[in-house]
Amino acid sequence: MTSQRLRIAIQKSGRLSTETQALLKACGMKLNLREQRLISHVENMPIDILRVRDDDIPGLVMDGVVDLGFVGENVLEEERLEREAKGDKAEYSVVRRMDFGGCRLSLAVPEEFDYAAPDSLQNCRLATTYPYLTQRFLKEKGVDCSTVMLKGSVEVAPRAGLADAICDLVSTGATLEANGLKEVEVIFRSKATLIQGTRGLSEEQQSLIDKLQVRINGVIQAKE
Numbered sequence: 001m002t003s004q005r006l007r008i009a010i011q012k013s014g015r016l017s018t019e020t021q022a023l024l025k026a027c028g029m030k031l032n033l034r035e036q037r038l039i040s041h042v043e044n045m046p047i048d049i050l051r052v053r054d055d056d057i058p059g060l061v062m063d064g065v066v067d068l069g070f071v072g073e074n075v076l077e078e079e080r081l082e083r084e085a086k087g088d089k090a091e092y093s094v095v096r097r098m099d100f101g102g103c104r105l106s107l108a109v110p111e112e113f114d115y116a117a118p119d120s121l122q123n124c125r126l127a128t129t130y131p132y133l134t135q136r137f138l139k140e141k142g143v144d145c146s147t148v149m150l151k152g153s154v155e156v157a158p159r160a161g162l163a164d165a166i167c168d169l170v171s172t173g174a175t176l177e178a179n180g181l182k183e184v185e186v187i188f189r190s191k192a193t194l195i196q197g198t199r200g201l202s203e204e205q206q207s208l209i210d211k212l213q214v215r216i217n218g219v220i221q222a223k224e
Ligand code: PRT
Pocket: 011, 012, 013, 014, 015, 016, 052, 053, 054, 055, 071, 072, 073, 074, 075, 101, 102, 103, 168, 169, 170, 171, 172, 173, 174, 175, 176, 190, 191, 192
């Protein structure tokens, strides 16, 4: 199925959606996102906007279902590592890194945990939503530590006795503090990014992407 309209996936609702939508509008796209539809047509450009869970965006781009996607590098890199481990296709290119969505993926342990270095976690159990990024770091450090996947409430896992430590996203650090945890290692720094799939596009479609890239550069530079 090939479409003449460019398809862009964005997060439906969450930490990236407001800024992504504002950016698209600042690039001149007329779009009505008030209705809760999966697909919205940009009125003044041959572009369709797909609003989905952020976790689905890397796969939609890598599988060629959409042409472009705005997603956190943390989610992107986790999907890439997972696909690589499973021998699945994980191709994309980065159009541009954004100036929003900044956060870090960090290891955190209970305040009373005697942490000196990554090998303090030897034979421990870590709760995380990002097992591949976490295991990549642990392997690099030669630490043998199991991970348990939690898609939410990661920060309560140690207190609940589900894990000894966690690896989770941090921005201000308030959530860790509120849960009696201390950040001990930053393992990945992330921002939102715009990625493109490898599906062959028409000349018109590619030049539309190039034009968008120039406009995005302009919008971001104007803020600096
Ligand atoms: O519904 P959907 O699946 O689309 O959304 P989601 O709930 O999975 O994601 P969402 O909207 O929470 O985050 C989307 C993206 O925003 C993430 O993948 C990151 O790239 C980016 N981002 C930036 C963050 C944060 N900052 C952040 N602080 N994502 C999550 N958090 C959470 C963190 O998990 C922890 O619970 O905020 C809490 C920590 O914040 P502080 O300020 O207390 O440190």
